[in-house]
Each structure stands twice: as C-alpha cells, then as structure tokens.
Amino acid sequence: xxxxxxxxxxxxxxxxxxxxxxxxxxxxxxxxxxxxGRRQEAVNAAAEELGVTGFLADxxxxxxxxxxxxxxxxxxxxxxxLFINAGIVSGSAIETATEETFDQVIxxxxxxxxxxxxxxxxxLNDGASIVFLSSNTASMHGANASIYSSSKAALNSVMKxxxxxxxxxxxxxxxxxxxxxxxxxxxxxxxxEAARKNLDNWMLERVPLKQxxxxxxxxxxxxxxxxxxxxxxxxx
Numbered sequence: 539x540x541x542x543x544x545x546x547x548x549x550x551x552x553x554x555x556x557x558x559x560x561x562x563x564x565x566x567x568x569x570x571x572x573x574x575g576r577r578q579e580a581v582n583a584a585a586e587e588l589g590v591t592g593f594l595a596d597x598x599x600x601x602x603x604x605x606x607x608x609x610x611x612x613x614x615x616x617x618x619x620l621f622i623n624a625g626i627v628s629g630s631a632i633e634t635a636t637e638e639t640f641d642q643v644i645x646x647x648x649x650x651x652x653x654x655x656x657x658x659x660x661x662l663n664d665g666a667s668i669v670f671l672s673s674n675t676a677s678m679h680g681a682n683a684s685i686y687s688s689s690k691a692a693l694n695s696v697m698k699x700x701x702x703x704x705x706x707x708x709x710x711x712x713x714x715x716x717x718x719x720x721x722x723x724x725x726x727x728x729x730x731e732a733a734r735k736n737l738d739n740w741m742l743e744r745v746p747l748k749q750x751x752x753x754x755x756x757x758x759x760x761x762x763x764x765x766x767x768x769x770x771x772x773x774x
Contacts, residue, residue, distance in 0.1 A: 541765045543568030546617050548610065550574045550597055550654060551624030553584035556671060556716070559753035560621055560760045561588055567761055569619060574606060576624075597624040597650030598642075600657075607657040616663045619764045622651045623671040625689075629682045640685055647689035652696055662709055667764040670697050670713040671756075677715075690715075701773030710772040712763045716756045 547564045551557040552573025561584075565571045571590040575581040578594050585592030591613075595606040610617065625647045628639050651670060662668070673690040675683055694713055701711040762768055 540568035541767070542619070542761065545569040545619055545764070546572070546614050547619035547621065547764070548572045548574070548617050548658070549621045549623055550595070552590075552621075553577070553580040553592070556753045556756045557621070557623040558584055558588070559757035560623065561590055563754070563757035563761045564619065564621075564764070565590055567765070569764075570614075572610060572614070574624070597654060598646045599650075600653045603650070603653050603657050607661060610658075611661055615661075617658060617661045618663050618666050620655070620658055620662065620666065620668045621671070621760055621764075622654050622668070624650065624654075625671060627686055630685060631682050632684050635685060643685045644689055644692075647686070648692045648696075651693055655696070655700060659704070662704075662707075665708045666710075667768075668697075668700065668704075668709065668711045669760050669763050670694075670711075672697070672713040672715040674715050674717045698773050705772065710763070710768070712768075712771060712774045714756060714759050714763070716751050716759075 542564060545564075545568070547561075547569040549557050549561045549564070549571060550573075552561040552571075553575035557573065561571050561573050565588060571588070572593060573581065573585060573588070573590055574593050574595040574597075575584070576594070576596045581592040581594055593606060593609060596602045626643060628643050630636070630639055655668065670693050672693050673686075675687040675690055677691070679687055694715075697711050697713045704711060763771065
C-alpha cells in the first residue's frame with residue numbers, strides 16, 4: 539500500500555541493519571527516501587540497491603549534520619519523515635569504562651541524534667513525523683551496558699520533550715524500542731564465538747518469545763508511526 543506517497547523521508551544510518559530495512563519499507567509505501575551513512579562506499583551501494591538517494595554524513599559531527607541539512611534543503615526543500623536511526627553499540631563495565639568509549643557512544647547515539655533533530659526542525663513540514671531508534675535497554679538494564687543504555691534513555695527523554703515543543707505544528711515525535719535484533723551491529727562488538735553466544739543467550743532469556751527480531755519487523759513499526767494510522771500517537 540502507498541500509505542506514504544508524496545512524502546520525503548530521511549533515514550540516518552540507512553546503509554545497513556534497521557535503517558536499511560526502514561528505508562526499504564518507507565520506499566515501498568511510496569515515500570521518496572534519503573539515506574545517510576559514514577562510509578561512502580556503503581552508502582552508495584545501499585542507495586543503488588534501494589533505489590533511493592544517499593548522502594555521506596557522520597552523525598558524530600555537528601558540522602556534518604549542518605552540511606547534510608543544507609544539502610537536503612537545497613535538493614529536496616522540506617522533509618515529512620525523519621527517522622533518527624544512526625547509532626553504535628559498545629559494551630563496558632562501569633569500572634573499566636574509558637573516556638574514549640563514553641565520548642564515542644554518547645557522541646553518536648545521543649549528541650548526534652539530538653543535533654540531527656535540532657538542525658532538521660526548520661526543514662520539517664507541519665504535520666511531519668519524527669521517529670527515534672531507541673532500545674529496550676533504556677529501561678531493561680544489564681551489566682556492561684551502562685553507556686549504551688544511558689544514551690538510549692537520554693534519547694527517550696529528548697523525544698518526550700520534542701513531542702511537546704513541536705505539537706503546535708502537529709509534528710509527531712515517537713521512538714521505537716526494539717529488543718535484540720539480528721543486525722551487523724552486534725558483530726562489531728569484537729566478541730569471540732563463545733562470548734557472542736553467551737551474549738545472545740543472555741538477551742534471549744529476557745525475551746518472552748525467545749527469539750531475535752528481524753530488521754523488517756522494526757521497519758514496519760517505523761512506517762506505521764509515520765503514517766496517518768498513527769496520527770494521534772505522539773511522545774511514545
């Protein structure tokens with residue numbers, strides 16, 4: 539169904555995982571989609587596969603976000619859908635956490651997402667939809683995940699504040715908080731086979747269905763939030 543026909547959608551981190559699946563789903567539902575990523579080759583490949591527009595942009599850099607906003611404004615004018623998806627995962631015990639890891643995770647997951655929202659607000663049409671990719675770890679805490687969990691909890695707080703600030707323009711702001719989902723991001727943790735298996739088992743123990751999610755499942759929820767079917771849902 540072309541529920542999103544005529545809409546302009548921007549998906550950050552859209553060259554892989556949930557972002558890629560969301561870009562595909564939004565496109566299938568009729569939106570004209572823009573994806574971003576930090577690696578030009580990956581962005582180009584994904585954009586070609588999906589039949590969408592791809593731009594290089596590092597969410598960790600506010601100047602890069604500003605440049606992206608200016609480029610999108612010049613090429614597309616306004617935006618109807620903003621899916622702030624780009625993020626990284628990193629595990630560390632609080633006792634052994636480093637400033638470098640803290641700054642990297644918070645810089646991309648929280649600061650980068652915050653300023654993506656900030657810089658794109660002027661480009662949003664009235665009645666637009668914003669969706670943050672959060673995580674169930676924002677409220678289901680576990681060992682060695684304090685930095686990542688904190689970054690997602692912070693996103694949820696910003697989402698609720700933004701929902702109030704943008705309500706006069708009928709711009710809806712929500713977040714999706716999936717549980718463990720099979721994407722490449724888990725492979726980037728650098729765990730050996732045994733450690734990865736232990737992590738998977740630990741996560742699955744906390745999921746009633748005892749299974750990992752699929753990026754396409756999350757993508758459908760994102761598309762739902764961006765459609766008229768969710769026109770009275772905000773700040774969730």
